[in-house]
Amino acid sequence: MNNFVNIAVIGTLDTKPDEFQYLRESIESLNAGCLIIDVSMRTMQEAMKVDYSCIELLGHSYNSNENIRNMDRKTAMPQVINCARTIVNNLYNTGKIDGIIGMGGSGGTTISAEVMRDLPIGFPKVIVSTLGGATRIADYVGIKDMLIINSVVDIAGINTLLKRVICEAAGAVVGAARSSKELQVEQKTKKRIAMTMYGLTTKGVVIARKHLESLGYEVTTFHATGQGGKAMESLIRQDFFDGILDMTLPEVNSYVLDVEYSNPGEGRLYGAIEKGLPCVLCPGAMDMVSTNNFLQYSDRVIYSHSNKPSHFRTNAEDLYKSGTYMVQVLNKAKVNCALLLPIKGLSEVDAPGKPMYNPQANKVLFDTLQNGISNPLVRVEAINCSVNDKEFALKAANCLDSLIKASTDQY
Amino acid sequence: MNNFVNIAVIGTLDTKPDEFQYLRESIESLNAGCLIIDVSMRTMQEAMKVDYSCIELLGHSYNSNENIRNMDRKTAMPQVINCARTIVNNLYNTGKIDGIIGMGGSGGTTISAEVMRDLPIGFPKVIVSTLGGATRIADYVGIKDMLIINSVVDIAGINTLLKRVICEAAGAVVGAARSSKELQVEQKTKKRIAMTMYGLTTKGVVIARKHLESLGYEVTTFHATGQGGKAMESLIRQDFFDGILDMTLPEVNSYVLDVEYSNPGEGRLYGAIEKGLPCVLCPGAMDMVSTNNFLQYSDRVIYSHSNKPSHFRTNAEDLYKSGTYMVQVLNKAKVNCALLLPIKGLSEVDAPGKPMYNPQANKVLFDTLQNGISNPLVRVEAINCSVNDKEFALKAANCLDSLIKASTDQY
Structure with a gap:
């Protein structure tokens, strides 16, 4: 049984490079693969290997890397979300990912939920969110089987508590991806x-x-x-x-x-x-x-x-x-x-x-x-x-x- | 590396025997152990092997199995919750469980969240809830790193969609438990x-x-x-x-x-x-x-x-x-x-x-x-x-x- 799984990771790597690096290491330590999709709206991050950089992709489509980076956040965000969603849907449709995880505060949660919106029930969709204990988290879950982990602490610098939460989240997305992959595609025998x-x-x-x-x-x-x-x-x-x-x-x-x-x-x-x-x-x-x-x-x-x-x-x-x-x-x-x-x-x-x-x-x-x-x-x-x-x-x-x-x- | 984990399962087995049976099988198929804690407030379930039956334990402490079963729900629920919480805290303190999962609607979510209340950040606490997309889910999460999965459909009978969600949830709790267990207990090197x-x-x-x-x-x-x-x-x-x-x-x-x-x-x-x-x-x-x-x-x-x-x-x-x-x-x-x-x-x-x-x-x-x-x-x-x-x-x-x-x- 091949239980190797690939996990898409959605992140604003400009503001949270250390936190996403820790998430990536946690996922990889479980013998799973990572595909990093950077949804930063500002500077490029050279420190971490990124598989897809939305601003770079959008920049190219404008024939200039600078265009979107100079846009204000409100104008840029929908474009970045659409770009990331297209990437994720393609990866899903071609069977290249088995689960997806995002992490962030208000902005990161919004982007992650939007990017995951088209993925079907049963495909693991995890968000580590500072809003996990806030009433408006319901808006992000909507009618999908989202898996929300309350981060308790701010996602601002690596520390003992955040490590524990990220470690749990990595285990959850990898575990859910393996479990869902092994679930035999149900033969529809009943109406x-x-x-x-x-x-x-x-x-x-x-x-x-x-x-x-x-x-x-x-x-x-x-x-x-x-x-x-x-x-x-x-x-x-x-x-x-x-x-x-x-x-x-x-x-x-x-x-x-x-x-x-x-x-x-x-x-x-x-x-x-x-x-x-x-x-x-x-x-x-x-x-x-x-x-x-x-x-x-x-x-x-x-x-x-x-x-x-x-x-x-x-x-x-x-x-x-x-x-x-x-x-x-x-x-x-x-x-x-x-x-x-x-x-x-x-x-x-x-x-x-x-x-x-x-x-x-x-x-x-x-x-x-x-x-x-x-x-x-x-x-x-x-x-x-x-x-x-x-x-x-x-x-x-x-x-x-x-x-x-x-x-x-x-x- | 011993990555066998034991998962505590909190459930109202009187109303949802098939659903919990499927959850148990899903967890066990991932080579993890299950400890079933029945928090039913009515009849005993003979169909499924239960490790701890709260009403039986409470019944014994009253010298009669019938006492609590004849109580109304509002009187019985706090007693059942306290009983289950004591069991779970003992299992946690003696290192016998590595994660916990509950599943239910309004009642099951309330009971699960209460039972998990004392467990620390970093110990995987999963609830599959019909309220995952409702604003009041925040009340159950509170200040803990709860991992909530929106069930989308009612937890009322096994069907294709619910199977997919339970399968994900089983993977998530087992995966998070393995990952958290492997996280080296942090040497505190910094204040x-x-x-x-x-x-x-x-x-x-x-x-x-x-x-x-x-x-x-x-x-x-x-x-x-x-x-x-x-x-x-x-x-x-x-x-x-x-x-x-x-x-x-x-x-x-x-x-x-x-x-x-x-x-x-x-x-x-x-x-x-x-x-x-x-x-x-x-x-x-x-x-x-x-x-x-x-x-x-x-x-x-x-x-x-x-x-x-x-x-x-x-x-x-x-x-x-x-x-x-x-x-x-x-x-x-x-x-x-x-x-x-x-x-x-x-x-x-x-x-x-x-x-x-x-x-x-x-x-x-x-x-x-x-x-x-x-x-x-x-x-x-x-x-x-x-x-x-x-x-x-x-x-x-x-x-x-x-x-x-x-x-x-x-x-």
């Missing part, structure tokens, strides 16, 4: 289904998932917290899935009502519709919106999932807006799909005696959907169940199974 | 100094750092963003450092003014004073407070470090409060220390023509300190420089060098 889930739709989702698994599908669930739906949409567009059971849709509310927290951004629901994938939608958890800022929503019912306010109840007006968005998307469907409406409740807490119970508001959603959908490819069915009822969950799962089988039979 | 830094005090801090390094010290810098100062205080209390050059103190403002963002919590400045360490303080960057919520501070001068508001200017009243806090701490000093006041400016932007220039407010700080400090062990010296001036930085560094030498001569 793949994506589902969306939430704490308060778990019961129904688990019943549907287990049923689909018993029918021979591989099921992947995504938490509908904004990032989850966004990750699912991205993977749908990469043709990863064969069918979608989108059973938990609070992200539609977040997007339509422009709630920053839990917002999946543009394009939610569009992936499956535009790709023409078999797809079943259920408005699970559309009784709520997750946020951490309730100022604008003081007139709504507020719900606390653990010990502090976590969600507000959507009212009739909210659900009219969300329903209208869904109608717009579904009317564009190019293949058969289904919309199943759980008339008796959208979540565990949307039931008689529970805090989010509001059948009047739900009726506005159901009416908007039933009246608005004019596309004959979309079957809309009201079911006299709650989203978490076994009957509803099995119906949704079987409905998707039928759509997938019918779509396969067509070919 | 260690901790410094605090900020973007706008970098110039002075770098001059002081390089000078101290030229005098033979090893210097570690911490970013004064709340977490940085907190990490430094924690390491001071672990006797890691021989002297402190606390040259950047906006965290004192954040704490005293109760600004959530950038707040180091209680105890800032106290570590060195209570430990009796040689220590030089300079009020660098006390002209500002970092926050993301300016509602309460609309009457202050607001500064944007990059492209959005990032800091507000402290006024006379703020600096009176912060100065009073510093006086309280410094009057408790048990050994010689120094407070150097850069009369001409607290940061790069506290200078004539710069946005934070306000000598009247600074004078309140200087007066409060000079009038308030009554402890003869604390030398207070006003220096006619800005904090970033070479003269000031060298004076601060030399002052600390003298204090360290004098304290060593005493013995």
Whole structure:
């Protein structure tokens, strides 16, 4: 078994030559190779052997090494990032690297995350960051399987603590690269289904998932917290899935009502519709919106999932807006799909005696959907169940199974 | 070279048996050992061999296996966490583990982070978390060198994507454990100094750092963003450092003014004073407070470090409060220390023509300190420089060098 791996190292070698030298030595001491990609925006570093110097490459493309170095940082940075990303994508596509690592403060973390953006899930992407314990680290991780190591100390001079952290990071990227390389490329033996889930739709989702698994599908669930739906949409567009059971849709509310927290951004629901994938939608958890800022929503019912306010109840007006968005998307469907409406409740807490119970508001959603959908490819069915009822969950799962089988039979 | 490593695995085996089984197999396939610590709060899992079952251990200590299983989750969780932490600390202290890994959603991440809390920097601590891309992941990382892998998909059933992520994570923890084990335990050949830094005090801090390094010290810098100062205080209390050059103190403002963002919590400045360490303080960057919520501070001068508001200017009243806090701490000093006041400016932007220039407010700080400090062990010296001036930085560094030498001569 050949377990030699090559690691791409992204670094600003002008400001952190000693730190990257130590990282390189740490990686090489583990019998792995290094390809150094210098993303410095200022002077060239002669001290350390560099495999790719972005400013040199960009300088050449301008027929002058000096051009980019004289640019200000804000103008130069996107160019350097694009250059490094192109290099990294080429190295990945030609099988020349097995993992990648970056290291830095705010600037180095930004550059590293951007450069790694196109690399797929399962390809080790490590960043040693001074921001590892800061809330904004989430922005850099996004919807990727980033591996973030908090540096604790500044990356400013080599010292005992930083050595320990770099040593760990080198081991992590080399270890993950070896492990991922040895993972046999999975023969796809099962059709793949994506589902969306939430704490308060778990019961129904688990019943549907287990049923689909018993029918021979591989099921992947995504938490509908904004990032989850966004990750699912991205993977749908990469043709990863064969069918979608989108059973938990609070992200539609977040997007339509422009709630920053839990917002999946543009394009939610569009992936499956535009790709023409078999797809079943259920408005699970559309009784709520997750946020951490309730100022604008003081007139709504507020719900606390653990010990502090976590969600507000959507009212009739909210659900009219969300329903209208869904109608717009579904009317564009190019293949058969289904919309199943759980008339008796959208979540565990949307039931008689529970805090989010509001059948009047739900009726506005159901009416908007039933009246608005004019596309004959979309079957809309009201079911006299709650989203978490076994009957509803099995119906949704079987409905998707039928759509997938019918779509396969067509070919 | 013996590169066999043992990895502690923290898991809720009741809800995620298949996922942890896959993690275990992935670790073992890399020729590493696993010690499974089950932190389930409900039924026992017979399917998988467990090395330590917390509920069983707790059950025995209650003379009944049933007690804790019948408790509600909120009561049981702290007990299970304490039990697992004790097990892990014992395994670490007796050299039986070389790394640790946890995996889970909100609950699993909470438990894992708590269980790993006492383990030192440099000991690999990995968590595969569904919250890897969520802002609150920062709360779990805190001031430790946690290694967080965003799972992207829910940890709910084994599938192609989750396999790839678990495979990476297993490689990362085993690789980091091997690498850290091989890092020779550093012979401490140099005295260690901790410094605090900020973007706008970098110039002075770098001059002081390089000078101290030229005098033979090893210097570690911490970013004064709340977490940085907190990490430094924690390491001071672990006797890691021989002297402190606390040259950047906006965290004192954040704490005293109760600004959530950038707040180091209680105890800032106290570590060195209570430990009796040689220590030089300079009020660098006390002209500002970092926050993301300016509602309460609309009457202050607001500064944007990059492209959005990032800091507000402290006024006379703020600096009176912060100065009073510093006086309280410094009057408790048990050994010689120094407070150097850069009369001409607290940061790069506290200078004539710069946005934070306000000598009247600074004078309140200087007066409060000079009038308030009554402890003869604390030398207070006003220096006619800005904090970033070479003269000031060298004076601060030399002052600390003298204090360290004098304290060593005493013995």
